[in-house]
Amino acid sequence: MRYEVRGPLRDVLICHCVECRRWGGHSGAFAATSAEDLVTAGDQALRWIESPESTRKARRGFCAECGSSLFWQAAGAQRISIAAGSLDPPTGLRVAAHIYTHDAGDWDELPDDGLPRDPGASFDPRWS
Numbered sequence: 203m204r205y206e207v208r209g210p211l212r213d214v215l216i217c218h219c220v221e222c223r224r225w226g227g228h229s230g231a232f233a234a235t236s237a238e239d240l241v242t243a244g245d246q247a248l249r250w251i252e253s254p255e256s257t258r259k260a261r262r263g264f265c266a267e268c269g270s271s272l273f274w275q276a277a278g279a280q281r282i283s284i285a286a287g288s289l290d291p292p293t294g295l296r297v298a299a300h301i302y303t304h305d306a307g308d309w310d311e312l313p314d315d316g317l318p319r320d321p322g323a324s325f326d327p328r329w330s
């Protein structure tokens with residue numbers, strides 16, 4: 203499936219939570235946009251699964267044809283997170299912060315990049 207974003211994208215958050223690790227094999231990298239600005243095509247291939255350990259009762263969307271991890275959305279949220287690796291370049295995005303750093307895998311050494319870190323993603327409403 204393909205999708206198009208018709209509104210502004212938030213910069214990328216690197217999520218080190220357990221579910222991102224399991225879903226993508228490592229930390230997750232997500233931009234975000236307003237759900238109404240996300241237009242999908244060929245979305246008979248779009249599948250949603252519950253994210254059972256999510257503190258925000260989220261769901262995750264992926265492409266059933268190619269297996270790509272695509273979306274994350276908290277229950278009732280107007281915003282939707284988009285796997286940054288699925289965006290066509292150039293995105294113009296930068297990494298803004300690391301979140302759920304307390305869940306990082308023991309091999310996952312956080313870079314000394316000077317970016318904000320939040321163990322629970324509670325610090326900035328722009329990043330919700």
Ligand SMILES: [Zn+2]
Pocket residue numbers: 217218219220221222223230302
């Ligand atoms: Zn995560």
